[in-house]
Amino acid sequence: MDEATAPEESLKSHRTLKPKTFLMILVMVVCGPLGNVLLGKGMKHVGAVGIWPVSHLFSSLASILVNPSIWMGISSLIVFFVAYMLVLSWADYSFVQPVSALAYAVVALLSFLVLGEHVSPLRWVGIAIICLGVFVVSHTSPQTTNRETAGRT
Amino acid sequence: MANFILFSVIVLAGTGGELCVSRAMKQVGEATSFHPADIIRVVLRALHQPWMWVGVTMMALAFFALLGALSRFNVSFVVPVTALSYIAGALGGVIFLRERVGFWRWMGVLLVAIGVTLVIVGKS
Numbered sequence: 001m002d003e004a005t006a007p008e009e010s011l012k013s014h015r016t017l018k019p020k021t022f023l024m025i026l027v028m029v030v031c032g033p034l035g036n037v038l039l040g041k042g043m044k045h046v047g048a049v050g051i052w053p054v055s056h057l058f059s060s061l062a063s064i065l066v067n068p069s070i071w072m073g074i075s076s077l078i079v080f081f082v083a084y085m086l087v088l089s090w091a092d093y094s095f096v097q098p099v100s101a102l103a104y105a106v107v108a109l110l111s112f113l114v115l116g117e118h119v120s121p122l123r124w125v126g127i128a129i130i131c132l133g134v135f136v137v138s139h140t141s142p143q144t145t146n147r148e149t150a151g152r153t
Numbered sequence: 154m155a156n157f158i159l160f161s162v163i164v165l166a167g168t169g170g171e172l173c174v175s176r177a178m179k180q181v182g183e184a185t186s187f188h189p190a191d192i193i194r195v196v197l198r199a200l201h202q203p204w205m206w207v208g209v210t211m212m213a214l215a216f217f218a219l220l221g222a223l224s225r226f227n228v229s230f231v232v233p234v235t236a237l238s239y240i241a242g243a244l245g246g247v248i249f250l251r252e253r254v255g256f257w258r259w260m261g262v263l264l265v266a267i268g269v270t271l272v273i274v275g276k277s
Contacts, residue, residue, distance in 0.1 A: 020187070082192065085174070085199055089184045093175035094246030094254050098239060098265040104272045119275075126271030133264030136257055144253040148182035 017142055021090050024083045029103040031080040033110075038073030045069065091142040098137045101130050159222050163234050167215035168241040172249050173208030179250065180204065228277045232270055239266040 046063050050056030064070055087096050105127045111117040180202055184195045199205050222230055243262045246252040254262075 082196060085178055085196065086184045086192070088175045088178035089181055089195065092246060092252040093172060093250055094243045094252045094258060094262070096175075097171065097242040097246075098258075098262045101239075101265045101269055104269060108272070121275075123272050123275030126268045126273075126275055129268030129271060130265050131268075133261045133266075133268055135261075136264060137261030140255060140258040140261070141253075145179060145251060147179050149185055 017138055018090070021087055021142060024087045025096070025099055025102070027083040028080055028087065028100060029106050031076045031083065032100075033103050033107045035073045035076030035080055038069045038076060040073075042067045042069035042073055089147075092144055095137060095140065095142045099134050102134055104130055156226075159218055159225075160230075160234065162218045163215050163222060164237050164241055166211040166218065167234075168238050168245055170208045170211030170213075170215060171242065172245040173204045173211060175208075175246075176250060177202035177205035177208060228273070232273050235273060236266045236270045239269070 042064070045067060046060060049060040049064075051060075084096075108119050108123060108127055112119045177199055181195060181198045185191055219231075219234075222234075239262050243254050243259065247254050
């Protein structure tokens with residue numbers, strides 16, 4: 001690569017949202033809420049966790065460890081966190097944090113479409129404003145700081 | 154007073170924790186591919202960053218503080234916490250991470266904060 005154009009090229013590539021960043025943000029906004037819901041569902045099934053006497057703690061732990069919802073929830077949250085780390089390696093925190101608010105839209109859409117729950121008009125208005133905000137943020141440069149690559153070198 | 158401390162801990166530790174994780178990832182550098190070996194390498198490298206552990210600890214602290222707050226107050230407590238977190242996050246990005254937040258990103262952050270507030274109010 002030409003030395004003179006290389007820095008400019010790399011700078012230019014950070015001015016637009018890359019497909020890989022977009023893809024991982026999608027993974028984040030789906031897996032994050034999904035993990036929370038699954039974990040919540042599992043813990044509701046387990047019931048109040050007793051810590052004393054110790055036998056209660058052990059029986060609670062045992063029922064947590066055999067609960068499939070809890071394992072799926074934890075897996076989903078791990079996927080979320082790895083996607084979060086990858087996205088933060090490519091983009092600013094001040095870019096990723098507001099854009100992640102799309103999770104609120106995902107939750108409302110899923111509870112409306114999958115669970116058939118009622119979503120109040122105020123909540124739809126909020127989601128529209130979130131989407132507008134995300135649209136505005138996503139048109140700013142995703143990365144404004146310089147960093148190395150963690151590549152195979 | 155106790156409420157105010159709890160409130161501050163949730164906002165500061167929650168946002169602060171994410172900022173620290175973000176700082177760690179800036180030190181790690183850009184992940185280059187989706188190859189599992191590459192992803193594992195990036196995650197392992199992140200686990201060697203002190204900021205990563207500071208961040209995860211703060212996020213855990215904020216999580217338990219939030220659980221405590223929710224057991225004492227109702228959900229309306231979450232509204233100002235969440236809205237303020239977006240403002241604190243952008244400020245932290247500028248101060249702690251030296252990110253450049255221009256006019257349009259600020260506008261977007263404000264819109265998101267307003268939208269999230271309406272969503273939470275509309276849910277309860």
